Amino acid sequence: MKDTIREMVRDAVRRAHRSGRLPSPDVPEIEVEEPKLEAHGDFSSNVAMVSARVQKMAPRRIAEAILEHLDDSKGIVERSEIAGPGFLNFFLRPAAWVPVLKTILEENERFGVGNSGKGQRVQVEFVSSNPTGPLHVGHGRGAAVGDSTANLLVMCGYDVQKEYYINDSGRQIRTLGLSVFLRYRQRLGESVVFPEECYQGDYIRELAEGIFAEKGNALLDWEEEKAVLHCARIAAAAIIDGIRDDLHQFGVTFDRWFSEQSLYDDGSVDDTVQQLKRHALVYEKDGAVWFRTSGFGDEKDRVVIRSNGQTTYFASDIAYHRNKFERGLERVIDVWGADHHGYIPRMRAALEASGYRKEQFDVILVQLVNLLRGGEPVAMSTRAGEFVTLRDVIDEVGSDAARFIFLTRHHESPLDFDLELAKKKTNENPVYYVQYVHARICSIEAKAQEKGFGRVDVDEDAMARLKEAEETRLIQTLARYPEVVAAAADFMEPHRVAFYLMELASAFHAYYNKHRVLVEDRQLMRGRLCLVLAVRNVIRNGLKALGVSAPTTM
RNA sequence: GCGCCUGUAGCUCAGUUGGAUAGAGCAACGGACUUCUAAUCCGUAGGUCGGGGGUUCGAAUCCCUCCAGGCGUACCA
Numbered sequence: 356m357k358d359t360i361r362e363m364v365r366d367a368v369r370r371a372h373r374s375g376r377l378p379s380p381d382v383p384e385i386e387v388e389e390p391k392l393e394a395h396g397d398f399s400s401n402v403a404m405v406s407a408r409v410q411k412m413a414p415r416r417i418a419e420a421i422l423e424h425l426d427d428s429k430g431i432v433e434r435s436e437i438a439g440p441g442f443l444n445f446f447l448r449p450a451a452w453v454p455v456l457k458t459i460l461e462e463n464e465r466f467g468v469g470n471s472g473k474g475q476r477v478q479v480e481f482v483s484s485n486p487t488g489p490l491h492v493g494h495g496r497g498a499a500v501g502d503s504t505a506n507l508l509v510m511c512g513y514d515v516q517k518e519y520y521i522n523d524s525g526r527q528i529r530t531l532g533l534s535v536f537l538r539y540r541q542r543l544g545e546s547v548v549f550p551e552e553c554y555q556g557d558y559i560r561e562l563a564e565g566i567f568a569e570k571g572n573a574l575l576d577w578e579e580e581k582a583v584l585h586c587a588r589i590a591a592a593a594i595i596d597g598i599r600d601d602l603h604q605f606g607v608t609f610d611r612w613f614s615e616q617s618l619y620d621d622g623s624v625d626d627t628v629q630q631l632k633r634h635a636l637v638y639e640k641d642g643a644v645w646f647r648t649s650g651f652g653d654e655k656d657r658v659v660i661r662s663n664g665q666t667t668y669f670a671s672d673i674a675y676h677r678n679k680f681e682r683g684l685e686r687v688i689d690v691w692g693a694d695h696h697g698y699i700p701r702m703r704a705a706l707e708a709s710g711y712r713k714e715q716f717d718v719i720l721v722q723l724v725n726l727l728r729g730g731e732p733v734a735m736s737t738r739a740g741e742f743v744t745l746r747d748v749i750d751e752v753g754s755d756a757a758r759f760i761f762l763t764r765h766h767e768s769p770l771d772f773d774l775e776l777a778k779k780k781t782n783e784n785p786v787y788y789v790q791y792v793h794a795r796i797c798s799i800e801a802k803a804q805e806k807g808f809g810r811v812d813v814d815e816d817a818m819a820r821l822k823e824a825e826e827t828r829l830i831q832t833l834a835r836y837p838e839v840v841a842a843a844a845d846f847m848e849p850h851r852v853a854f855y856l857m858e859l860a861s862a863f864h865a866y867y868n869k870h871r872v873l874v875e876d877r878q879l880m881r882g883r884l885c886l887v888l889a890v891r892n893v894i895r896n897g898l899k900a901l902g903v904s905a906p907t908t909m
Numbered sequence: 910g911c912g913c914c915u916g917u918a919g920c921u922c923a924g925u926u927g928g929a930u931a932g933a934g935c936a937a938c939g940g941a942c943u944u945c946u947a948a949u950c951c952g953u954a955g956g957u958c959g960g961g962g963g964u965u966c967g968a969a970u971c972c973c974u975c976c977a978g979g980c981g982u983a984c985c986a
Contacts (some may be wrong), residue, residue: 383934386925386927386928387923387926388928389930391924391929391930392927392929392930394929399929401927401928404928404966407966416965419936438929439929440928440929440966440967441966442928442929445984465913467952521953522986525985525986526985527985527986560957581919583956585975589970618913625937635913641984642960642984643984644984645984653912654912655982657984658983658984659984660984662984665984667983667985667986668986669985671982693913693914693980694977694981696913696914696980696981697912697982698980698981699913699915700912700913700944719931720914721911722914722915722979722980723979723980725984737931747955763922764923765921765922765923767915768914768915768922769979771921779948780948781936781948781949782934782935782948785934788946788948788949790948791946791948794946794948795945795946795949796945798945798946798947799945800945801945803945803946835925838925839925840910840927840959842925850970851923851925854923854924854933857923857933858933861934863932864949864950865950865951867949867950868941868947868949868950868951869950869951871944871945872945873944873945884913887945908946909948
């Protein structure tokens with residue numbers, strides 16, 4: 356609808372120029388927006404103001420010329436006016452909105468789907484938690500943001516791949532193995548000290564128990580290093596299985612799980628370092644090898660190979676990201692915890708130095724989650740291994756509530772997640788507020804069927820009967836959905852969809868309380884059924900994008 | 910010290926990328942169930958958009974500066 360108005364305005368400028376009323380046919384970048392105040396119409400444009408320079412005329416006179424040459428052959432504008440410094444305000448006829456409803460009903464699941472992505476190959480990498488322990492609540496937020504962003508990109512016509520990067524190499528994995536091995540020895544009655552830097556959680560004991568169940572006390576006879584590595588391998592695999600299960604429970608699946616170790620095994624990390632050397636992008640200093648990231652916007656150069664010969668995490672990360680592009684991906688989006696933001700300049704530098712454009716790499720930073728219960732902070736200590744896992748949260752409040760609440764804030768703003776509130780079935784809890792709309796409409800549909808209405812056909816004459824203020828407002832809100840999806844994907848901000856759904860839900864509940872759908876007048880009832888079914892489509896599509904279910908009853 | 914993020918109603922947060930008189934929810938107060946699900950709605954009240962300067966027709970939004978909070982600044986991952 357917005358685009359239609361925009362085209363009409365552009366066309367009017369050209370016509371006004373042809374008839375001699377405007378000196379220039381040029382139309383600058385104009386805006387058509389939905390004003391906050393109803394008195395300013397359904398749509399308004401700033402075309403006259405931004406054209407003042409080009410046309411060398413006063414905005415209000417330009418506005419007059421444009422209005423005189425407006426070609427409204429479809430008859431959608433009821434009335435238009437010039438207001439304030441030169442705004443063009445358009446008031447639409449209610450019937451102008453009928454095509455929107457028709458589109459929503461006909462396109463059904465596909466309503467809101469666009470093709471701005473043009474099939475571009477994009478990867479969203481998210482969660483990528485180290486396989487040293489179960490996922491916690493913060494990972495859940497990253498999962499919700501990453502998965503929803505991926506969904507939205509798919510809806511906008513991108514060819515999207517979701518990937519989980521497993522940091523299954525390096526010291527932390529060894530530490531994991533050591534932690535398990537020490538618990539294993541304790542399990543067999545040895546009295547050994549369990550160092551603070553080892554992983555403290557109870558799950559380590561369970562993993563040790565698993566090793567014992569399989570191998571008995573055989574590991575005691577092994578060389579220590581071999582035993583630790585064995586424990587590490589078994590434990591990491593078991594933890595990843597657990598992570599996969601948790602994410603599956605959370606409605607998140609990946610196209611690929613990418614192992615960091617595989618980059619060492621197939622020589623990718625070495626190759627990468629060799630290539631950097633050939634291109635003189637690295638140099639040696641103090642026995643270490645440094646990447647000249649400072650030449651590409653980073654604060655300082657960064658080490659890729661330590662003086663002890665070991666590569667840094669940065670080295671394998673460069674290899675990993677180059678691998679992504681070598682696979683044919685045109686654009687890469689990483690979802691990281693906000694505490695890693697200092698890492699962005701060096702990663703960006705590394706990719707630019709490798710010949711990629713900076714538009715090809717984006718990072719979504721996700722701020723931390725404060726877990727509360729009834730307003731009180733839940734004590735969590737990673738060091739002591741006491742933390743509430745994502746699984747705990749899903750089990751307690753459900754996947755739908757958790758996912759939706761994770762998306763009720765901009766991802767860069769810290770989120771208070773209150774377990775009590777997440778379980779409440781009132782409109783303090785936005786999930787139910789939105790889902791309730793879906794359930795209510797399903798109920799109306801069922802009642803309509805009891806009254807002998809089989810299928811509700813798309814009936815334009817009936818829809819033209821929708822003239823109540825609440826109905827027009829609902830339709831206008833519905834019409835915005837595709838723009839919301841597009842903006843959410845463009846800006847990688849899935850919370851926009853969550854807020855939109857709350858707004859749509861609010862408009863529906865208000866309508867529901869004031870007007871009945873199942874009225875005596877069959878034609879009006881048919882029109883209203885079309886309207887609420889359209890609302891249901893959009894609610895369902897939007898919730899699906901966020902990975903939240905749309906229940907038929909509640 | 911330097912860098913990034915945040916600062917909007919008592920609380921938690923939006924704000925269509927520069928538009929007209931600043932928007933929700935919660936909390937407070939007052940109302941609405943004989944109806945298609947009250948997990949809902951309607952109304953009242955609540956503001957120096959952290960402070961100050963600048964850019965222009967126009968600023969919560971862009972620039973500068975100051976203040977407050979968070980995070981980051983490893984040959985850690």
